[in-house]
Amino acid sequence: MPGEQFANEKDARRVKQNGVSPGFFETLRIPLLRGRGFTGQDLQDRAVVVNEILAEQLWPKQEAVGQTVIVDDKPCEVVGVARYNNFRRSGEPDEAFIFRVGFAGNRMLVRSQGDPRA
Numbered sequence: 001m002p003g004e005q006f007a008n009e010k011d012a013r014r015v016k017q018n019g020v021s022p023g024f025f026e027t028l029r030i031p032l033l034r035g036r037g038f039t040g041q042d043l044q045d046r047a048v049v050v051n052e053i054l055a056e057q058l059w060p061k062q063e064a065v066g067q068t069v070i071v072d073d074k075p076c077e078v079v080g081v082a083r084y085n086n087f088r089r090s091g092e093p094d095e096a097f098i099f100r101v102g103f104a105g106n107r108m109l110v111r112s113q114g115d116p117r118a
Helices: 052-058
Strands: 016-020 032-035 047-051 068-071 074-082 097-101
Touching (some): 052 097, 068 097
Parallel strands (some): 016 097
Antiparallel strands (some): 032 074, 047 097
């Protein structure tokens, strides 16, 4: 959070994150509860989407969209809140998660209509 001070680096809040491209939420059918997903313009801006768990942790009973978080020492604007609980084993607690726009991965996700083997 902007302005948060820690006695040492290990006390800083750590949140799992994923770099994704525009269309990610629509492709995986991850619901956006508030705000929006990423657009091509966000590649130039410092936009992030948080999951509802992180939104509640950081801004309880407040609107997360429009808030600022610090990611890699840079301020980023929250543009959306997603219902996303990561892929975890049964019985593991839900985790806070943040999405950044970018093409930093080596995976491609595609949604097809019909038989994908065709």
